[in-house]
Amino acid sequence: MFRGFANVWSPVIEASRLKDKPLPVVLAGESIVLFRGDGGRIGALVDRCPHRGVALSLGRVCDDGHLECAFHGWRFDVSGANRHVPLNPDAKRDQLGATALPVRQIGDLIWVFTAPGIEAPFEPLAPEGLTAPGLMRTYIERQWDCHWTRAMENMLDSPHLPFVHKRTIGRPLLRLMTPQSSMEITWQDTANGGRASASLDGADNGAYLEFFQPNMMALNIPIPGKHLRIHALVIPTEEGRTRLMVAGSRDFATAAILNPWFSWMNGKIADEDRAVVESSGRSETPEPGSERSVATDRATLRFRKYYYDSLRESEAGAPTGPG
Ligand code: FES
Ligand SMILES: [Fe+2]
Secondary structure, X not given: OOOOOOOOEEEEEEHHHOOOOOEEEEEOOEEEEEEEOHHHOEEEEEOOOOOOOOOHHHOEEOOOOOEXXXXXXOEEOOOOOEEEOOOOOOOXXXXXXXXXXXXXXXXOEEEEEOXXXXXXXXXXXXXXXXXXXXXXXXEEEEEEOOOHHHHHHHHOOOOOHHHHOOOOOOHHHHHHOOOOOOEEEEEEEEOOEEEEEEEEOOEOOOOEEEEXXXXXXXXXOOEOOEOEEEEEEEEEOOOOOEEEEEEEEEOOOOOHHHHHHHHHHHHHXXXXXXXXXXXXXXXXXXXOOOOOOOHHHHHHHHHHHHHHHHHHOOOOOOOOOOO
C-alpha cells in the first residue's frame, strides 16, 4: 500500500469537511474513510469492509459513533474493531475488524499516517503557520493532473519565480534581474526536512522556504514585524493526480472579510504553476542525475534525493521519521 508514500504523515483534508457522515478520501492510491466516532474522536479506516469488500464510506455513523457498513450492517469503531455482526451472535468479532490508519487533527487539518494497522511511530510535524494561535488562516484547493512529486518540487523551486510568477510573487525578482544576474540557493538541513533561501546578485531579501517532509512547503514572505506565509500541501490522490492545498497564514489584516482576497491571490499563484507542472504528465520526478541540472536546482535536487532515498525505495519498509 501507499507505494512511494509509505510510513509518512500527510494532511488529507480540512477538519471542517468531516461532519456526521463518513467521508471518503483518496491518499496515494488508497481509499480511506474518515468518520467521527464517540466523543468526536476521528477514525480513519481503509475504505473496504473486511466482509465483502464494500466501501465503508457508503455506510453511516450510528448514534454510538460506530461506522455501519451499508451491505450487511457490520459495525466498526474508530480503532477498526468490530463491534457488531447482525444476525450472527456467535461470530468471532475479534477476527473481523476493519483496518485502521493512525489519524490526528492538527490545527484545522486532518492528518493520516500511511501505514495500515499500526500505531504511528512518531507524531506529525506541522509548520508553525498551520498551528500557532492568533493567526488568521485561509485554505484553497486545486486538483492537478500530475504526480505529486512534480508539484512538490515546483514548490521548492525559486528560479522559476520571475518566469512563471512574473505578475505576482516573482515580480520583484524580475525587476532586479539582469542578463548577467546570478542566483545563489542556500540549503540547510533541518529536523523536518530543509530550509532554502535564494539571493540575487548577493542580495538576500529575507524570504525563505521550508520543506516539511514528505509533502509540504512553507514560504515565509518577509514583512518586517509581521507573519505572512504561504503553505503548499501537496497531497497525492489517485495515481498521477494531486490535490494541492494552499494555506495562507497571517497576523495582520486579520479581519475575516479580507480572507477572500488572500485566498484569491494564493489561488492565482497556484494557477500560474499549473500548466508547467501538468506538462510533465503523470510520471514521477526523475532521479537526481537523470536530467541536466544547474546550481539553482539545489533545493529541487535535495527533494529528488529524499524521494528516491527515503520514499520511493522504502516501499513498506521502515518508517521514514522526520529528519
Ligand atoms: S460487506 Fe460490509 S457487512 Fe457485508
Ligand atoms: Fe510556482
